[in-house]
Amino acid sequence: MKKAIKAFLKTLKWFGIILVSLIIILLLVRAIGRMIYNKTPEGGINEEMYIDVNGQQQWINIYGEDRDNPVMLYLHGGPGGATSEMDWKVLRKLAGDYTVVNWDQRGCGKTQIHSPQEGLITSELMQSDIDTVADFILEYMGKDKLTILGHSWGTMYGGDFVIRNPEKVDCIIDLSLSVDKDVTAMMNKGVEDYISGAIDYQTAIDKYGEISFMYYNFTGESSCLDSSEKYRKYFSAVKQIMTDWTVNSEDDRVFAEQFDPDKMTELICSSSETDIKKASHIFGESVLPLTDKYVYSDEEGLFDGDVNPLAAAFFNPYYSITDHIKNNFGEDVYYQPVDPANEKSGDVCGVLLDEFDLSEKTEYKVPVYVLQGSNDDYCGVIKSYFDRINAPDKEFRYIDGGHMSTMLHSEELAQFVHEIKEKVER
Structure with missing residues (x-):
């Protein structure tokens, strides 16, 4: 019996040694990778910082290969869907054409980790936030205008900003454009026509x-x-x-x-x-x-694109291990009820999606460019909305896949953005 226990303890000891060794090797590989990815390109910029936005410290990262390039503000999806754990790797594909600013909006990502949201998030506060961030970027980078790049909710948030502030914008690039009211109306009509016997x-x-x-x-x-x-x-x-x-x-x-x-x-x-x-x-x-x-079985999974999200998160130069843990297990403030005393009042996310909906906003004073997943245009609603847009220039292009395809296929995204930059600069 004693021999068996001794053998077991010896095995356990070696298992522990091997496990600790693997962890040390992984941490070492991660540290080296983060060091490499955190380098600043010669003549470029690589900075992360917290800036004061309406009394809250909000996180931004500025990365570009040439400080003379035009500036792009990337707006993530959601609301509250910051993807800065992984999207930095995608956005760097655009850094040859633009100096890209990645911003974790109020109540999510590194902003929420560093400065947890207190109080209700309103549409007026969100409008003031993006106005403040845009003004800071323009002043910090010494530019007169910037390009807006939005994904999903970011297309609604960015579209509202562009319509209100055309003088600050070169153009808007929409990835997986969202017009929720149009989509909902089309879905409702399908049921209503069936129920009525039409x-x-x-x-x-x-x-x-x-x-x-x-x-x-x-x-x-x-x-x-x-x-x-x-x-x-x-x-x-x-x-x-x-x-x-x-x-x-x-x-x-x-x-x-x-x-x-x-x-x-x-x-x-x-x-x-x-x-x-x-x-x-x-x-x-x-x-x-x-x-x-x-x-959604025909849509891509996170691992079907040309950027591995786990590798991107593992080597993320801006996230510590503690940041990863807090980001994935923190509170989602966008799903709190607007009126805590009334369960039917709706949550913050729903209210923002409703109030920033673009369905009736079709007058743009700057060029509008849309990259949409071929499986992400229900009954052609997105293309129909795009056709109603009045803008100095516009282009609509489908990419194979669903809602996330516009980010997952980063090489096609980079080519689309490169063509737009050349067009805007002519």
Whole structure:
């Protein structure tokens, strides 16, 4: 017995030695990589700093290969979706043409780590934030104008800034342009036409797609479902979609088999607030996971692009290990309710997306350039919005993939940006 224990302890000892050695090697490799990536290009700039923005210290990184290049302000998605852990590697692909400023907006990323958000985030505060940051960048870099590069929510945030401040902007480049109200209206129309009998089930699916049914706000005030018959018809369509999706998956088929249109109708038509919440919970637990899997199954994963996100995070010269931990396990302040006393008041994220929506904003005094994923233009809504834009110059280009493809395919993004820079400078 003593020999067995001794052998076990010896094995454990060597396992510990090997594990500690691996950790030391990884940390050493990381340290060397971070040192290399933190170098400043000759004649260029590589600075990170916290600047005062409406009483909060907010993080920016300025990187470029030539200080004489024009300046670009990158606006990440969300709201509150800072990706500075990884996107620095993508943005450096643009550093030959632009001096790129990466900014973690209020309440997220390194800004939230360093200076946690206190109080409610409002649209007025967000407008003041970007105005302050833009003015600082122009003064710091000695420039009269900058280029806006936005992704997803950043296209809405940036579009609002450009429309309000055209004199400060050379052009706006939108990646995965978002116009939420137009998309929502199109999705709602698909369900409404089906429920009213204007079109049959198959026509609704062919014209508007399954996503119209799966993301329809059946508990909202604008819902066309105002009787048990209509609810039953709607939930039956949802079950049919789930059944069609899972025909070849025994594991997923359970979700479809357990979804009961009659039970859902009974709950949602109840006068009990508890029953209505239960119906919403069932929908969220059984329908939405399948929607994420089957609707977006053709989109790229994070590892399908030309930049490895794990490697980018591992060698990030601006993030310590503590920063990574705090960033991934911190509080999401954008999902706090606007009115804590009213659960139906909506959250900060929803309010910002609504108030910064671009659907009715089509007059631009600067050039507008859009790079959009081919699978990220529901029923052509984004292209339709773009066609309504009035601008001195504009261009729309599709790239293969979904919502993240415009960042994942960094080489194509860099080429698109390079062509735009040459066009703007002519």
